[in-house]
Amino acid sequence: MATLRLALDAMGGDNGPSVVIEALQRAHRQFADVQFIVVGQDAVLQPLLTSAGLDNSPRITLHHAEQVVEMTDKPGYSLRAKPQSSMRIALDLVADKQADACISAGNTGALMTNAYFALKTLPGVLRPALMSAIPNRQGGHAFLLDLGANPVCDSDTLFQFGVMGSVAAQHVLKLEQPRVALLNMGSEDIKGNDVVKAAAQLLQQSPHVNYIGFIEGDDLFADRADVIVCDGFVGNIALKSCEGLAELLMHNMRQSISSHWTSRLFVKLFQRQLQKSWDWLKPDHYNGASLIGLRGVVIKSHGDANSDAFFSAIGQAITAATQGLPNLIKDKVETVLLEQQ
Amino acid sequence: MATLRLALDAMGGDNGPSVVIEALQRAHRQFADVQFIVVGQDAVLQPLLTSAGLDNSPRITLHHAEQVVEMTDKPGYSLRAKPQSSMRIALDLVADKQADACISAGNTGALMTNAYFALKTLPGVLRPALMSAIPNRQGGHAFLLDLGANPVCDSDTLFQFGVMGSVAAQHVLKLEQPRVALLNMGSEDIKGNDVVKAAAQLLQQSPHVNYIGFIEGDDLFADRADVIVCDGFVGNIALKSCEGLAELLMHNMRQSISSHWTSRLFVKLFQRQLQKSWDWLKPDHYNGASLIGLRGVVIKSHGDANSDAFFSAIGQAITAATQGLPNLIKDKVETVLLEQQ
The missing domain is CATH 3.40.718.10 (Isopropylmalate Dehydrogenase)
Structure with missing residues (x-):
């Protein structure tokens, strides 16, 4: 090329x-x-x-x-x-x-x-989505979308995010059948609002997506899914809340560092490890987000x-x-x- | 009594x-x-x-x-x-x-x-709300509501959550004028969906609430507000995502513990401190939630x-x-x- x-x-x-x-x-x-x-x-x-x-x-x-x-x-x-x-x-x-x-x-x-x-x-x-890779505990990544391009989404839009995310995961994360999930406030079918429930039906019915169901916030980093779909309001707040927690932890760590000589020693020993964790804690700082x-x-x-x-x-x-990637997405969406x- | x-x-x-x-x-x-x-x-x-x-x-x-x-x-x-x-x-x-x-x-x-x-x-x-106290970096707490009782809320309901949370913060956290904020995907007026924007107007106009505006997820633990209001879908996912991050970190820590003798030493020295951080990491595990x-x-x-x-x-x-507390809330809501x- x-x-x-x-x-x-x-x-x-x-x-x-x-x-x-x-x-x-x-x-x-x-x-x-x-x-x-x-x-x-x-x-x-x-x-x-x-x-x-x-x-x-x-x-x-x-x-x-x-x-x-x-x-x-x-x-x-x-x-x-x-x-x-x-x-x-x-x-x-x-x-x-x-x-x-x-x-x-x-x-x-x-x-x-x-x-x-x-x-x-x-x-x-229907709508572009902001998508980023978040780390999981197996050392891999999952794509999370939308992260804020669309404060409100209907079920067709969430369905399309699932399709687009799946294409991206196939080609960028090199997965044959990426597991696609909807982020919800519970994992049972009856949980959530009408929009996620309708999106779940659309994803369930599609032969083009390996839809695995709802996952909850505590499964975001658990390697349960390769593509995690939500509206931009929820995605933005989920990721930023994690940033907030990370900042709280770093603050606490700094406090403890100034108060104990043993922790000062620890930090010396583990500076690289800490930095790595810190990068993990703020995944969107480390990874760019794609507007797909x-x-x-x-x-x-x-x-x-x-x-x-x-x-x-x-x-x-x-x-x-x-x-x-845009052409691959185009082809799949057309199909x-x-x-x- | x-x-x-x-x-x-x-x-x-x-x-x-x-x-x-x-x-x-x-x-x-x-x-x-x-x-x-x-x-x-x-x-x-x-x-x-x-x-x-x-x-x-x-x-x-x-x-x-x-x-x-x-x-x-x-x-x-x-x-x-x-x-x-x-x-x-x-x-x-x-x-x-x-x-x-x-x-x-x-x-x-x-x-x-x-x-x-x-x-x-x-x-x-209009609706009961599930509310919990989350820690902040000053060692204090903020009330976060709703945490999942209401997957969908209209602006009147969010407004009432602000009023009820404010009464709770006055009497339980002993604050004269609790700072009430709406959780949003941006801090500017134009950000978010129509429901939070309309709720913001209601809170802004009320002489009974010390409304300070929108805050973002990364300010959840930053002592920016004493009462943080959102719908149950968003609140549930914000808190559970933090839990998910906490679990990822603990997982990473355990991995590092098994691989380095220095970290095993560190854990011995800091066991209490670690446990305390762990409790902080999962605030809803440590604190009960009130159904108000x-x-x-x-x-x-x-x-x-x-x-x-x-x-x-x-x-x-x-x-x-x-x-x-129920009577105090009743009086304020009536007013x-x-x-x-």
Whole structure:
């Protein structure tokens, strides 16, 4: 296949362009056959590229974008008032087939709105979904979606999330028959609200999805399912609550560190292990989230991500673009829709 | 005031009656002016009371109940088919003013349905809510509700949960002006679904609630609010997801323990500290949940609770009954409703 071309929104994220350029430096070294289009303000990015020794690479192009979407911008405002933002231009490059994927650490709401506008959903897809890989106790991962693109979902939309997540798990997690579950407040059929119950029926009836039933929050990390489906309100709160608990634990650990010499010793001994756990505790910080169901690959890196996280998001974008994930999803959704008619 | 009388459903919970009797033994010693009505099967409970040395106490009455609600019983079935269950009779004792509070570790759905039927909601209260205290990083607590009594809530119901939670926080957590927040997928006004947005307006307009706005999942344990309101679907999944993360961490810790001698040493040194963190990690295991909005005090201890947790639930029941929490809620809800007319 032709060389892969990635558009990086270099102005997004709480930590500014330097994180993006740092990640680019590593990705440029590691992925020798990938072209990078760095989108953002020339005056800011040129010096960073120069000091990173990247200004003369034939695989890096700087694409100027005058405007910047701020983390505080409302999605609608970013769409109307900032057509020349680095985020929007990076997405437009994908829409115009000048890039194969876009990666941004910018404002999530703005990215979803701009991506939806610039790329459109795949034929037959009702809504795009934000999906991320969460770790499980067997050392593997499960895809959780939606994480906040859709505060309210009907049962058809949840059903489609199951179909799309299943395609992604087949090709990205390399699973033949990914186990698809709905996140619910109980595992029995009678539990939950009408929307999840109706979605369960649709998934149950589909020959294209290996639906295993409802799972509860305490099974999120238990390797019970490979694809876990919920609406964006629930998914956002489930993941962020875990972040909150992780922060509480780290706070408690710091308190105990300052009070006991034995724990100071322990921390010395286990610093690497602790860091690893910490990364696990905040899975969405470590892994980028994919915006799936669109006519192109869009990966969202966490707003306060460091360069490791942005680098990991670049890797995800390369996997999804190499697989041609949007086309695989399109084919499956078409098959499912034809059968339902 | 007259002696407090507590009805204990002695047959509920995964761990059976022995956990309840163990907790009773401690509560009987600690709360010297409380009467305990132990409800369940004579043949099972009498020997346990005898071996615990409690069979001759004038403050303990054994109240026979033929039937037992199983953890797998559906709520409607438990209501129709088991009118002589220990759970139902314990609730009836509260309804008939023969007891001031009921404590059960039984099937949550069945307890909610039976309590709703036996006790009814307070005048003006739309729905009862399941509420629990979660820890925060300042060493304090916040009340989180609803935890699963109501999979779907309208904005009026969420508003009432804010009012009821605020009254509980005033009297139980001893706060003059508890900070009330709505759990949402973003902190800006435009975030979330129509129900939380409408509930926010109602709370904002009420002079009876110190409403501080939306908070996100990562602020659950951050001491941002004293009362955190959501529907039962979201609350259940938020808390259970935290449980799931806690289990993942414990699993990882056990793995690391078996592989490094240094961590085995660490665990020896920190066993108490670890246990404390573990209790924190599963707040609903440690703290009982109150079913509020009913014409009586009902405390739910976790199904797989140990005797410490059941003892803690007894303490909560005593606090709520001594305060007369149902009447305090009734007065406040009446005031609010009159003002809305």
